[in-house]
Amino acid sequence: MNDFLTVKDIQMIYQTPAEETMAVKNVSFSAEKGQFVSIVGPSGCGKSTILSCMAGLRQQQAGQIYLEGRQIQHSRDRIGYMLQSDNLMPWRSVWRNVTLGLEIKKKLDDENCSYAQQLLEKYDLWQFKDSFPSQLSGGMRQRVALIRTLALKPEVLLLDEAFSALDYQTRVKVSCDVYEILRRENKTIVMVTHDIPEAVSMSDRVIILSKRPAVVQKVVDIQLGAREDNPVKRRTHPNFQNYFNSIWRELMYDEKGGIIS
Ligand code: ADP
Ligand code: MG
Numbered sequence: 027m028n029d030f031l032t033v034k035d036i037q038m039i040y041q042t043p044a045e046e047t048m049a050v051k052n053v054s055f056s057a058e059k060g061q062f063v064s065i066v067g068p069s070g071c072g073k074s075t076i077l078s079c080m081a082g083l084r085q086q087q088a089g090q091i092y093l094e095g096r097q098i099q100h101s102r103d104r105i106g107y108m109l110q111s112d113n114l115m116p117w118r119s120v121w122r123n124v125t126l127g128l129e130i131k132k133k134l135d136d137e138n139c140s141y142a143q144q145l146l147e148k149y150d151l152w153q154f155k156d157s158f159p160s161q162l163s164g165g166m167r168q169r170v171a172l173i174r175t176l177a178l179k180p181e182v183l184l185l186d187e188a189f190s191a192l193d194y195q196t197r198v199k200v201s202c203d204v205y206e207i208l209r210r211e212n213k214t215i216v217m218v219t220h221d222i223p224e225a226v227s228m229s230d231r232v233i234i235l236s237k238r239p240a241v242v243q244k245v246v247d248i249q250l251g252a253r254e255d256n257p258v259k260r261r262t263h264p265n266f267q268n269y270f271n272s273i274w275r276e277l278m279y280d281e282k283g284g285i286i287s
Contacts, residue, residue: 029056030214031182036089038075049075050086051239057231059181062208062215064225066273067235067243068286073218076240077184080216081107093182103131106180110187112171114159120146121155124174131178142177149173149207164192165200172204176211183208185217189224201228202256209253222277226250226269227257234276237286244276 038050049072057063065073078084080091082102091098098105114123124142128134146152149169159167168189175183188204189197205228208215219225225232226248234244250263260266280286 030059030061030094031057031216032090032092033076033080034090034092036076036079036086036091038072038079038084038086040075048239050079051241052089053235053240053242054089055231055233055242055245057214057216059214060212061231062205062217062229063231063233064217064219064229065233065235066219066222066225066277067240068237068277069220071235071238072240073235074186077107077186077216077218080182081105081184083107103178104181106175106178106183108171108175108183108185108188110189110191112159112167112191114167114171114174116159119156119158120151120162120170123159123170124155124177127174127178133178138177141179142173145173145176149203163196165196165203168192168200169203169207172207176207176213180213182214182216185215185219187218187220190220197224198258202258205257222270222273223261223266224257226266226273227260232269232273234273246273 034054036050036053040047040049053076065076067073075084079086080098082099093101093104115126118126124146125134125139128138143152146155151166151170151173154162162170189201192200201224217228229248232246232248233242234246236243246269248269250260250265278285
């Protein structure tokens with residue numbers, strides 16, 4: 027198995043007293059080290075479920091997830107997870123939010139604190155270390171949340187609609203900042219988004235899921251200029267619109283050309 031991260035034949039059924047819901051029927055995909063992979067698909071098709079299985083927060087009924095050939099349950103420390111809401115604690119300063127994960131995992135030593143400080147300095151937030159979340163913009167809060175996740179030195183980052191609480195302009199700007207941080211730190215990313223331009227502009231690979239229960243409908247490998255180019259520049263690439271159109275078609279229309287309801 028050459029791929030760094032492999033999701034193989036996972037299936038997930040939710041059971042409640044009233045009913046069973048098959049959320050994920052059979053999903054397989056892979057990512058190489060340092061790759062940026064996005065998952066898109068209709069609302070409620072099982073995207074967050076897949077990510078929570080990858081984070082080890084839920085156990086799939088069938089299938090396996092491997093990180094460098096080992097089952098991911100044994101590698102939880104190598105995975106970071108970031109959600110839509112920044113989940114910062116309003117009563118803690120930026121510094122005490124950024125070091126919260128280290129505190130919980132009892133890893134608050136000099137080396138890790140100095141790494142957290144370096145990240146805040148490198149990404150222009152050190153001067154706000156004593157500020158509280160309410161004193162920051164939405165974009166800054168999301169960067170603080172990202173640095174809190176990175177302070178734990180994960181190799182894989184899972185992002186679930188991480189920018190969707192932000193207004194459009196901030197969202198594009200923050201996704202650009204986050205992209206540059208993650209590329210520079212050479213992380214492997216799996217991002218769930220419902221925003222096709224966001225997926226195309228940030229990813230090396232887009233996985234398109236069917237409606238629930240999710241199966242992989244198509245995988246699109248994206249090439250838009252150099253790796254260093256940021257998502258805003260990638261949006262201006264001549265092939266950007268072609269990728270957008272093909273993913274849009276895949277999500278909107280069935281084989282007979284009818285709109286998927
Ligand atoms: P997405 O992230 O693609 O919008 P989710 O993975 O959140 O979709 O949900 C997929 C399906 O599973 C939905 O039909 C949802 O109602 C159902 N579901 C999600 N979480 C639970 C749960 N804890 N219990 C029962 N059903 C759930
Ligand atoms: Mg979701």
